[in-house]
Amino acid sequence: MTVLVKPQKLDDLKVREFRMLIDGKWVEGVETGTIERIAPSHGVTVSRYAAGTKDDANRAIAAARNAFDNGPWPRMTASERSGILLKAADLISARADELAHLDAIEAGKPITQVRGEIAGAVDIWRYAAALARDLHGESYNTLGEGTMGVVLREAIGVVSIITPWNFPFLIVSQKLPFALAAGCTAVVKPSELTSGSTLVLGEILIEAGVPAGVVNILAGTGADVGAPMTSHPDVDMISFTGSTQIGRLTMANAAQTLKKVSLELGGKNPQIVFPDANLEEFVDAAVFGAYFNAGECCNAGSRLILHRDIASDVTARIAALSEKVKVGDPLDPTTQVGAIITPQHLKKIQGYVSGAAQDGATVAHGGSQIDFGMGQFMTPTILSGVKPEMAVAREEVFGPVLSVLTFETTEEAIRIANSIDYGLSAGVWSSDFDTCMTIGRKVRAGTVWMNTFMDGASELPFGGYQQSGLGRELGRHAVEDYTETKTLNMHIGRRTGWWMPR
Numbered sequence: 145m146t147v148l149v150k151p152q153k154l155d156d157l158k159v160r161e162f163r164m165l166i167d168g169k170w171v172e173g174v175e176t177g178t179i180e181r182i183a184p185s186h187g188v189t190v191s192r193y194a195a196g197t198k199d200d201a202n203r204a205i206a207a208a209r210n211a212f213d214n215g216p217w218p219r220m221t222a223s224e225r226s227g228i229l230l231k232a233a234d235l236i237s238a239r240a241d242e243l244a245h246l247d248a249i250e251a252g253k254p255i256t257q258v259r260g261e262i263a264g265a266v267d268i269w270r271y272a273a274a275l276a277r278d279l280h281g282e283s284y285n286t287l288g289e290g291t292m293g294v295v296l297r298e299a300i301g302v303v304s305i306i307t308p309w310n311f312p313f314l315i316v317s318q319k320l321p322f323a324l325a326a327g328c329t330a331v332v333k334p335s336e337l338t339s340g341s342t343l344v345l346g347e348i349l350i351e352a353g354v355p356a357g358v359v360n361i362l363a364g365t366g367a368d369v370g371a372p373m374t375s376h377p378d379v380d381m382i383s384f385t386g387s388t389q390i391g392r393l394t395m396a397n398a399a400q401t402l403k404k405v406s407l408e409l410g411g412k413n414p415q416i417v418f419p420d421a422n423l424e425e426f427v428d429a430a431v432f433g434a435y436f437n438a439g440e441c442c443n444a445g446s447r448l449i450l451h452r453d454i455a456s457d458v459t460a461r462i463a464a465l466s467e468k469v470k471v472g473d474p475l476d477p478t479t480q481v482g483a484i485i486t487p488q489h490l491k492k493i494q495g496y497v498s499g500a501a502q503d504g505a506t507v508a509h510g511g512s513q514i515d516f517g518m519g520q521f522m523t524p525t526i527l528s529g530v531k532p533e534m535a536v537a538r539e540e541v542f543g544p545v546l547s548v549l550t551f552e553t554t555e556e557a558i559r560i561a562n563s564i565d566y567g568l569s570a571g572v573w574s575s576d577f578d579t580c581m582t583i584g585r586k587v588r589a590g591t592v593w594m595n596t597f598m599d600g601a602s603e604l605p606f607g608g609y610q611q612s613g614l615g616r617e618l619g620r621h622a623v624e625d626y627t628e629t630k631t632l633n634m635h636i637g638r639r640t641g642w643w644m645p646r
Contacts, residue, residue, distance in 0.1 A: 146523045149472030149479045150516050151185050160246070162193045162339065164200060164363065165346040167207035168356025174199040179336050179363055184252035185474050185483035185519040191250060191340045196364030201331070201372040204360035208302045208329040209378045211357030218299050218327040222277045229273035229321055232352040237266045239348065246340040247312050248474045252483030252519070253437060255475050258313075264602075265317035268618070271602035272321035275623045279326060290639075294632040299327030300404060301380030303626060304373040306366075306394075307342070308386045309335035309485055310440045310542075315408075316342050318606070318617045319383045320359070326626035331379070332361045333370055337485060339363035366390065377401050381626065384408070385442075388540075388566075388611045406615035406625060408607060410540040411568030414447040414561040415597060416551075416583055419454050421573035422595070427461045429597040430546070433571070435469055435481050435524045436598065439544040440489075442612075443569050445597050446541060449557050452550045459528050459548050463509040466524045471514060481544060483519045490520045493543030497525060500536040500547070505529045508548070538564045554582060561587045567609025571597045590616070 163170040177195035182188065212218055217225070236243065244258040284293035303323045307315045312334055323330050334342035346361045362369060374382050374397035381404040384394045388409040398405045415433065417426055433445025450458055474482035484490040490513065497511050510523035522544055530537050530547040537547050551557040561570060561583075569591040572583035580594040590608040593599060600606065605619035615625060 145467055146510065146514070147468060147470045148514065148516075149470050149476045151473040151518055152475070154183075154186050154188055154190075157188065157190065159189055160191045160340055162191065162343045162363065164194050164196055164204075165343070165359070165361040166200070166204045167211075167360065168350065173197060173362075174203070179339075181250050181337060181340070183249050183483075183519065184485050185249070185521075187518040191246070193336070193339050193343070193363035196333070196362035196369040198368060198372045200362050200364070201369045202376070204331045204362055205302065205304075205373070205376050205378050207357040207360050208331050211355065212299070212301055212329040215329070215355055215357060217324075217329060217355050217358045220327070222279060225325060225327065226273040226276040228353045229269055229276065229324060232321075232348055232354070233266050233269035233273065235348045235352055236262065236269060236345070239344065240266075243313055243341045243344060245475075246344065247338065248482070250338040250340050251309055251312060252474050252485060254479045254482045256477050256479070257437065261311060261314040265314050268317045268602045269321045272325045272623065275322070275620065276325035278620075279623050279627070281629070290636050292634040292636060294634070296630040296632065297624065297627040298630055300626050300628050301328060302378060303328045303330045303381045303383060304379045305330050305332045306370055306373065306382070306384045306386065307332070307334050309337040310437060310442075312338040313341040313345070315385050316345065319385075322617075322622040323383070323626045324354070324358070325623045328381075328626050329358045330360070331373055332359065333364060333373060334361070336363055336365050371397065374398055374403075375400055379403060382406070391613065406617070407613040408442070408617060409611060409613040410566055411442045411444070411608060411612050412447055412538065412540055412564050412566045413443060413445050413569045413571070413589070414449050414587070415445045415571035415573065416449045416557045416561060416587075417451060417454065417458065418574040418576070418579055419451050420575045422575065423454065423458060423461070425595070426573045427458065427465055429571070430462050431465045431469065431524075433597045434546040435466070435544045438481050438484060438522070440485060440542050442540075443598055444542075445571060446546060447537060448546060448548045449560050450548060450550055452552055455548065455550045459508055459526065462546070463526055466509050466526060469524050471521055471523065472516065481524065483521055484543065487520050489542070490522060493522060493541055493545060496536050496539070496541045496543070497527065497545060500527050500530065500534055503534050503536075504531070505534065505536065505547075510544075532560050532563055540566070554579065558583065558586045565611040568612035569593070569608070
């Protein structure tokens, strides 16, 4: 039986009102529409944003273009940009409680979890500030006495940054500070479901000293705002995190003007478990990997590939631990699984569960909606007897649903892991180093965890193979993604050629 934490009524809630940030000013939209965010946990309006349109996106892009072409930001020293990013990190830390509350109430995320995400974001901003001062090119004095080559790294220009609803502040922090460190300007569109914390970030960046027009932020739908941000000729690069389906559309829009594109998309991430693994530690990681952020996570460990000898026992142990997971009010610090983002998404998740049952899988735990009389919640769910060809084993459910598959040989486990279109992350559990390294080298994924799951650091690149995306975020080369290289080929002395004397 799942442990329930009933949401408390928000009797004293004050609805947050937000405008859009364009060219350093908080402005209304060209039209007067608004977007109201209803808390997925409490069913009441918690935020209201000015709704952006194509005209607003065009205004924001023009401001970013002017700030890049004519403003001071790309021409500052790296030290100056770094100092501003460090100040922004300090201000984010100072407003961490406010930012965490916004993400918790708008996305339905557990408040304790979000506080950890904000702390992680602060670390990323500080890491990006350090990388700003380390960005450099190359020189070649080995090309002969008459030639000197210098390779410069220059900011690519205007970057459109589009972020999803599942990690509102963390994901914008995986993109924007690196773009700014390189000297780029940006137009940022958070999800229309969770725009609050990103708009507060705009206040922080102004206070930190980011010049007008360098960062522009507007709420709006993909059709109204995202589409012009991905197709406008004055945009030089797109950094997008979201579904694979919208990622394909983003690439198609970008192809019109051959923009550089960075995409972090979906995942269907396997954890491969051998009989010699530390099963107590694995069971804890399995429950965490499946239900963290209510499973609304591209990195979720939603596919367990268990050796047949241990499958029954491990599944039972995971089910027993799943009963202790606390589900409910995201504002309660003891909650571990919060609300599902929208009623429509909850219906989609339940469709995968019922479809799997019809295909022959067994609902070993959970599988039902939780009725608190407000919001939308779902029990942690385990599906056993799942076959590799089932939709629930191949497609991203994006909910608290764990699919259990089995294998007999290492080769079979690798084949199952690699049999889908995604390749974001994976895990392997074994006390044998050779086994871990074999899986690590042969599974096609951007990250492979060994005897752990969903650990991370600002220094480690993040991204995927295949339809999980293009490019990498974080890591020491993250700033370079927002640059172009330029070769300066310099001739020393008198040039000789076809018609010149040698």
